[in-house]
Amino acid sequence: MLTELEHGSKVVGLNQSRRAISGGRARVVFLAEDASPFIISEIEELCRKNGVELEYVPTMRQLGRACGLSVSSAVAASVKK
Numbered sequence: 001m002l003t004e005l006e007h008g009s010k011v012v013g014l015n016q017s018r019r020a021i022s023g024g025r026a027r028v029v030f031l032a033e034d035a036s037p038f039i040i041s042e043i044e045e046l047c048r049k050n051g052v053e054l055e056y057v058p059t060m061r062q063l064g065r066a067c068g069l070s071v072s073s074a075v076a077a078s079v080k081k
Contacts (some may be wrong), residue, residue: 002057003056004078005066005076006066006067006068008036008078010067010077010079012064012067012069012073013075014031014075016064017029017075018042018046018078021043021046021052021077026052027053027077027078027079028053029047029052029053029055030063030066031043031054032057032062032072032073032079034060035060036074039074039075052077059072060073060074
């Protein structure tokens, strides 16, 4: 599933992912299991409320790399074009 982030349209980070989920643009949200519990609970709730698929990634570092970044990321979303 992470290949969607490597090759498709995406947003990275809490604020952009939050907007994509709430705005109906997010197809799949990727959430790092080692992110802050506050971020995890907020994103899980947003995805539930908006009917967005949620996939877990073991580490923020792995998620950042899948997004093509040299830094870690707690959350990212594959978005509709």
